[in-house]
Amino acid sequence: MNPIPDWLRNYRASWLAGDAVAGLIVTVMLIPQSLAYALLAGLPAEVGLYASLLPIVAYALLGSSMTLAVGPVAVASLMTASALQPLAAAGSVQYVQLAVLLSLLSGVMLLAFGLLRLGFLAHFLSHPVISGFITGSAVLIAVGQLKHLLGVQVQGENVFQTLSSLAHALPQTKPAVLALGGASVLFLWFARKYLAKLLVRTGLSAKAADMAAKLAPMLVVIVSTAVVSLWGLDRSHGVPVVGNVPQGLPALGLPAWDWGSVQALWLPALLISLVGFVESVSVAQSLALKRQQRIEPNRELLGLGAANLASAVSGGFPVTGGFARSVVNFAAGANTPLAGVISAALMALVVAFFTGWFHALPQAVLAATIIVAVTGLIDWGTLREAWHYDKADALSLIATALGVMALGVEAGILLGVALSLGTLVWRSSHPHMAVVGRVPGTEHFRNVDRHQVVTEPGLVAVRVDESLYFANASVLQDRIEALVHANPAARHVLLVCSAVNQIDTTALGVLGDLERSLRERGIRFLLAEVKGPVMDRLQDTDFGRRMQGQVFLSTHEAFADVAQRQQVG
Incomplete structure (x- = not known):
């Protein structure tokens, strides 16, 4: 097997401009997302940045998609938090080490699946189950971020407990935090719905307007950070901020581990691997079809496995292909995975020299970016289609979503898989x-x-x-x-x-x-x-x-x- 990927051996000079532009745009999008998803996973902000460096390069060497953007994503971050919170205090040294170990286990599993040519595993999770899982996860994530939007402390192991706790904590809401977070949510929602159309009316091309709208989260980060820094809102009004983000590239090395930790994390690692693989392949295939390209599931396993190993070696947490970033990467003109390599190089510059700029970044703004991003994952369309076509599939979707919201991510997806398989067995046991x-x-x-x-x-x-x-x-x-x-x-x-x-x-x-x-x-x-x-x-x-x-x-x-x-x- 040639260690140099086909796209690099056959690279054309005419592709460079598209890859460079896409790499720059995805980097601007990736910076706030990597910080936000680290917050979602319960990890220090720099861990999200570390997970946006070597994993991208590793996937570029082994993956089969020309435009899939690999890195931290919302669902994998939620699953990471769900797996680690019972084992260690969020943000602690032990918590970070377990997150790195989780990425290592996920990488080993994905690589093993790829070497065994188990790409067909993508078909074992039905679309309604995946849709229900992502929908339930989106609601769970959004509700979980409301505390950062209000500046309050809440407790709750599921959506319903968290909402009840939020209701009791409302009197403790910090007005300055709510103002920053609420304004960010409104602007990001407006940008998603209407900004591109308004920019087109000013004479901007549709493609450029769409790209500009996608970069709204970075604008919100810059403006909110400037506001907090200039007026000292973190000191005068108690606005929680990201704080000190260590400057410099991560040290490379394998995480410390023991068999007890491996036993506690192997099932979450397996679920993260399977869900991430299915989600990545779905995104990669939908984009590849637009250019008459092919996705090889077994190579996707190898690429994602290498990406997670690289994340573990560089102090990151589990990564997979992101839908929003991949779509932006595709639309920005990416021709090959070199766009991702360029993005990783730019992220390395940010980590090495500019992390001090994130000190005054309000956590409420990161929460706002997460809420707006994940609400777009709620899949009403699949639910309506399934309800009209096959109510058994629709019920599997609903049960999976409710299972995630009430029981947690692992129990929710296992419930969905069990219902899906149960439906299959019932149908085959009552043949026409x-x-x-x-x-x-x-x-x-x-x-x-x-x-x-x-x-x-x-x-x-x-x-x-x-x-x-x-x-x-x-x-x-x-x-x-x-x-x-x-x-x-x-x-x-x-x-x-x-x-x-x-x-x-x-x-x-x-x-x-x-x-x-x-x-x-x-x-x-x-x-x-x-x-x-x-x-x-x-x-x-x-x-x-x-x-x-x-x-x-x-x-x-x-x-x-x-x-x-x-x-x-």
Whole structure:
């Protein structure tokens, strides 16, 4: 394997301008986000900056997306806080060490999954479950940040407890903090909804206006920091600020760890890895399709794994691909991951020389950027679509979201996965079955309840639209027995297996018992349209040997055989 990625070996000079502009714009966007998401994770501000350096470079070397922007994101930050808060005090040295260890474990897992070519794991979390998880997380994050917006202290392990605590703490609200935070929320909301349109009216191009609107959080950071610094609001009005942010690049090295910490963090690391991978692949694929590019899930695992290892080595916390930054990176003209490398280099300059500028940055403003960012993640569209199309999926989405809000991120996503799998098992255990007949003048067979068809006297023909296994075999047997009981003249029972991809041992036994029971009553049991792999396995069984001469290539042949026998009889 060539250590130099394809995009770098084949790099064109004409791509540099787009990559440079995108790298600069994403850096301006990344600075407030990295600080805000460190706050969300319960970590010192500099940890968010550290997580925005080497991980970007590591992904550029191994990832497959040309435009995915890797770094701290809201959901991973929330999951980090959820995993660490029971183990150490937020912001403490031990807390930071555990965050770094969490990133290390996540990186090792993702790399292992990539080497084992387990990219198909992206399909194990359904879209409604992911949507419900992100929606619930967005609400949990937004509610959790309200205390910073008000300048109060609250307690609560879930959304409902936090809201109750906030209600009791309202009298202690600090007016100056609320003014800064509330004004920031209003401006950021206005910028998201209307700023681009207003800028277009002034003569700015639509693309430039959209970029300018996306940089509103940096403007809010600059203005609010200047206001607090000039008027000394942190001293005179008790406005909480970021405070001292150590200047200089992080020291490199592996985190201290012990087996007890690994045992406590392996499950959160696994969930962060899976959720981050699914979210990243979804974003990367949606952007790649716009340029007719391809995403390789196994390489994404390697790229994200390397990014998390790099974050751990440089004192950061778990990272993944960010939706908003990736979209901005794409729209700003990024052609290759060099845009990310440029962004990392610019971030390194900020960390090395300019962290002193963040001292007077109000925490309320960071909370405002988080609230406005995550409210955009609430996915009403998927909920409406699922409710109209498949209420079971909609209920899985709602249950996952409520689970996250009431029980926490880990329990919420596990609940969603369990409900999703439970729905799948329930559906497959209650397969659709149809009595079929011939469409007149054709060799096509359709459901007698949906089409005008011709049936054969003395023949009960049933199509089962599911593979047969332990959970649904008896359901099929009961349906056939009920149809035979309702049709005393039946002398032939045909099972159409066009949708059956597998028959397990339990189902094989049930089919054998059914064939024997029908034969003892003078009724032939027939099969049609059995797929090759299924037939290969049946041939060497007692049931398969008994069915010789009673298995037909098509439903038409089975109907013709029955018709001929009844004419002879």
